[in-house]
């Protein structure tokens with residue numbers, strides 16, 4: 001099955017979701033604010049999977065998808081500001097990887113549930129799980145290694161960045177269980 005924007009980044013596997021929780025939520029980058037982002041994204045993906053698998057694909061699905069797109073963009077922005085301010089030489093490649101996922105999510109996620117096609121939904125979710133695991137373990141590890149000896153400076157940078165008021169945003173979305 002062809003997914004929109006599949007040509008930008010081929011899925012690591014396809015043909016149905018594995019139902020295995022990705023490991024990325026347990027991989028620390030050494031900064032609690034960014035580790036929290038990863039855990040929130042991990043839970044949001046689990047909620048999306050549950051809604052696709054067991055819920056009636058009602059109005060909360062659209063809000064969960066909206067949250068994922070919004071929060072992913074925020075998280076990427078935080079990482080990019082950190083990498084820029086700490087002069088990480090892998091910023092351009094890392095941002096390119098983020099931009100590919102931003103484009104894929106914008107193009108593909110709203111289709112979930114709309115098509116009423118379980119194979120499409122499963123492939124899209126499997127792709128998301130694979131991408132996040134690969135990105136967090138390999139690419140996020142790149143800046144995590146870089147800041148390892150400059151954690152105080154990195155923490156000051158990340159803690160100074162604006163964050164959305166998560167509780168109020170969550171209260172208006174399906175992701176209200178944190």
Ligand SMILES: [Fe+2]
Pocket residue numbers: 076079094098135139140
């Ligand atoms: Fe990243």
Ligand SMILES: [Fe+2]
Pocket residue numbers: 038075079136140
């Ligand atoms: Fe990340």
